[in-house]
Amino acid sequence: MNKSILTVVVFTFVISHTSGQITFGAKAGINFANVYNIGSTDNKTRFGINAGLLGKVNVSKKVFIQLETLYSIKGHKFPKTTLSGAGFLSLNYISIPLLGGFNFTDKFSAFLGPEFNFLTNANSKFDDSNHDVSKNYRKFDFAIDLGVAYNPNNKLGIDLRYSYGFEDLADVTTTDLLGNPIGKERKGSNRVLQLGLYYYIFARK
Secondary structure (H helix, E strand, C coil), X not given: CHHHHHHHHHHHHHHHCCCCCEEEEEEEEXXXXXXXXXXXXXXXCEEEEEEEXXXXXXXXXCEEEEEEEEEEEEEEEECCCCCCCCEEXXXXXXXXXXXXXXXXXXXXEEEEEEEEEEEEEEEEEECCEEEECHHHEXXXXXXXXXXXXXXXXXXXXXXXXXXXXXXXXXXXXXXXXCCCEEEXXXXXXXXXXXXXXXXXXXXXX
């Protein structure tokens, strides 16, 4: 949680030391999520949501900094096995992207930056039942976001981004040929394509 506090402090510092316009708004969108290098190679993309608030500082006419605080559902679908039916994994995060952007025109921009994710809970659902698997997953996940945005006017916008996760997400027990546990290792990383719609509630100089 210290990293999220540091992120907010940095953003606040930038706000207090810039003469550019500061804009605040709300955002919601869809996640097309998967987890790589974990479990079956047949894992499929699952749909989730993201929603929250954003703040944007126009450092200059071309350059901006944007901070978001989102509730974001990630994870993946998994196939049927000999032990259980098909189902899906939900990884639920408080996500804090800190993005630097460049305005190509008044309507089109691109952005890049780190995303700090804090796990609230993890659930696996199969055979018509829910299973809390939070203890198997790391509480913090780090990613890099890259995306583009389109603003048809000064209030409304839409963005598309790809979030590439770096952290090993889960504690996985390894076994020998007889199925006996022989150790543990960390595996898995989030990969998410996000489509978002946002609305600027107010702005100030």
